[in-house]
Amino acid sequence: MPGCLSASDDPAAISLCADHLAIAAELHGLQHGASDPLPEPCVLCGSRLGIRLPTGWTCAVCEWPYGEHPDAEFAAPRVDVVYYLRYGDRVKIGTTVSPRQRFAALWHDEVLAFERGDRRLEHRRHQQFHSARAGTSEWFHLTDEIRAHVDVLAGGVDPWDRWRRWMAEATAIR
Structure with missing residues (x-):
């Protein structure tokens, strides 16, 4: 399969030019999520690491959906x-x-x-x-x-x- 006309000469690189590689990365992020800092710490675990999915943000550590708040009855777990x-x-x-x-x-x-x-x-x-x-x-x-x-x-x-x-x-x- 031929690559782009202005593809990288690096044999380890994907045979795409920078523009097409950026498009491929964006499409991958849309389908599988992209790691980014959360706008504010996760309300459940305090992490700032997030995954941006097409359906919204999720905490990368505890997978709590960003923007959702735990029920008042939901007590924090005990970890000694x-x-x-x-x-x-x-x-x-x-x-x-x-x-x-x-x-x-x-x-x-x-x-x-x-x-x-x-x-x-x-x-x-x-x-x-x-x-x-x-x-x-x-x-x-x-x-x-x-x-x-x-x-x-x-x-x-x-x-x-x-x-x-x-x-x-x-x-x-x-």
């Missing part, structure tokens, strides 16, 4: 998380179901990671890192062992993206 907050050279290992509200009350420099779990997992982490504990608090010295654990948990993903994904999954299950 163990969190790792860094403040200077210390790390707080705690648990919560509402991280933003909890973190507003805590001095911290950075959210390092989340892992799904409740007080039992938090207690196991406190035991696991007991040698680095600062007194009897939930604060620990940031050791190589804790840093390695946090790096595995984070896996190069923004902790808030992971938390939004868990919320979206819990919502979808309901």
